[in-house]
Amino acid sequence: QVQLMLSGGGLVQAGGSLRLSCVASGIINLFSCESVGWYRQAPGKERELVAAKTRGGTSNYADSVKGRFTISRGLNTVYLQMNSLKSEDTAIYYCNADLGARGTYWGQGTQVTVSS
Numbered sequence: 001q002v003q004l005m006l007s008g009g010g011l012v013q014a015g016g017s018l019r020l021s022c023v024a025s026g027i028i029n030l031f032s033c034e035s036v037g038w039y040r041q042a043p044g045k046e047r048e049l050v051a052a053k054t055r056g057g058t059s060n061y062a063d064s065v066k067g068r069f070t071i072s073r074g075l076n077t078v079y080l081q082m083n084s085l086k087s088e089d090t091a092i093y094y095c096n097a098d099l100g101a102r103g104t105y106w107g108q109g110t111q112v113t114v115s116s
Contacts, residue, residue, distance in 0.1 A: 002026040002105045004095050009110030012085055016114075020080040022095030022107050029075045031055065034098040036073055038080045040091035040112075050093070051080060064088070087116040 008020040020038065030036050037052030051061045051071035059071055070081040078095055095107040 002097070002099070002103075004097060004105055004107035006093070006095055006107040006110040009093060009112045011113045011115065014085060014087055014114055014116045016085050017081070017083045018085065018112060019082070020093055020095075020110060020112075022078040022080075024076050024078070024097060027076070027097065027099070030073050030078060030097065031075070032099075034100045035096075036071075036078045036098070037096045038071060038078070038093060039096055040089075040093045041109075042088075042091040045091075047094070052096075053078075082112070085112075085114045087114050090114050 003025045005023045012018050024030055035052050035054045038050040039047050040050050041047040051069055053059050053071050053073050068084045072079045090113050092109045093112050094109045097105045
């Protein structure tokens with residue numbers, strides 16, 4: 001059974017940094033996924049893609065986080081390094097693993113709150 005466990009959220013002041021981690025179990029390794037990514041959902045808004053990394057290694061970022069956030073991937077862990085945080089980054093963050101024909105899986109979400 002595939003499970004994604006998140007950690008690293010919390011409260012931080014504007015301009016600060018946080019690193020989110022997503023540990024995968026039940027998957028051979030994350031390099032075998034079609035893609036792994038981070039999404040977020042702010043109150044009253046739809047869930048949006050923040051960053052993703054394809055199996056080929058290409059990274060994609062939302063325009064709003066380019067230059068501030070970095071996605072990285074290990075054998076069983078995906079990270080999101082978030083620097084220069086802004087109040088508009090406040091949201092629940094989710095990790096995602098797309099296994100293609102084996103389905104798409106989500107972590108449970110972690111709250112990130114940036115105080116101004």
